[in-house]
Amino acid sequence: MKGPKVKRTASSKRWLDRQHKDPYVAAAERRGYKSRAAFKLAEIDDAAHLLRPGAAVVDLGAAPGGWTQVAVERTKPRTTGARVVAADTSPMDPIEGAVVLLLDVSAPDAAMRIRDALGRSADIVLSDMSPATTGHKATDNMRSLDLAETAMRVALDLLAPGGSFLVKLLQGGGEVEYVQSLRRHFESVRRVKPPSSRAESREIYMLAKGFRAEPA
Numbered sequence: 001m002k003g004p005k006v007k008r009t010a011s012s013k014r015w016l017d018r019q020h021k022d023p024y025v026a027a028a029e030r031r032g033y034k035s036r037a038a039f040k041l042a043e044i045d046d047a048a049h050l051l052r053p054g055a056a057v058v059d060l061g062a063a064p065g066g067w068t069q070v071a072v073e074r075t076k077p078r079t080t081g082a083r084v085v086a087a088d089t090s091p092m093d094p095i096e097g098a099v100v101l102l103l104d105v106s107a108p109d110a111a112m113r114i115r116d117a118l119g120r121s122a123d124i125v126l127s128d129m130s131p132a133t134t135g136h137k138a139t140d141n142m143r144s145l146d147l148a149e150t151a152m153r154v155a156l157d158l159l160a161p162g163g164s165f166l167v168k169l170l171q172g173g174g175e176v177e178y179v180q181s182l183r184r185h186f187e188s189v190r191r192v193k194p195p196s197s198r199a200e201s202r203e204i205y206m207l208a209k210g211f212r213a214e215p216a
Helices: 010-021 023-031 038-048 066-075 110-118 137-158 175-185
Strands: 056-060 083-088 099-102 122-127 159-170 186-192 203-211
Touching (some): 023 038, 038 203, 056 066, 056 137, 066 083, 099 110, 110 137, 122 137, 137 159, 137 175, 137 203, 159 175, 175 186, 175 203
Parallel strands (some): 056 083, 056 122, 083 099
Antiparallel strands (some): 186 203
């Protein structure tokens, strides 16, 4: 028996049409990636060379796991002793080579639990966390910035000296002050937008390298 027809909104129709035409969606399916977002990290890493074999990596807000998959591929835990820990409040399927934690990264003990799973300080902390958007620009910006602040707090607790931090932001408010905070803790900070990030998207990534144990 056929179920009831679901009436799609104009926005959902546009989203489906965009997904069908998106070459990164098709490429992710061919490669077995859990999301097209995997290519964003891969493209950033192709230029920045963060994910070296043997590195200790933390992926915050990791679900569904595309970034974690790229981190595992490039650090090669099975042969190099690398460690990859993925944390999210949403359940994730296991990813071979990674430790997956069901964890709210804003919890007071989040950094401690991640460090315990990692077994050492992190070389790289990644955050592709996104807020549940409302369509109200100021609200969405504030929520994105809150997540980025949370990610930075965790990164500062976990990183080894010289480590790197990659975090997503929405353009539109607050990022100037955020970047200033990053510059107190890292030797270099720059904005990156990989080719697979849709042109119309307000998302950008801040790449901070050379973590200082003592802020400038």
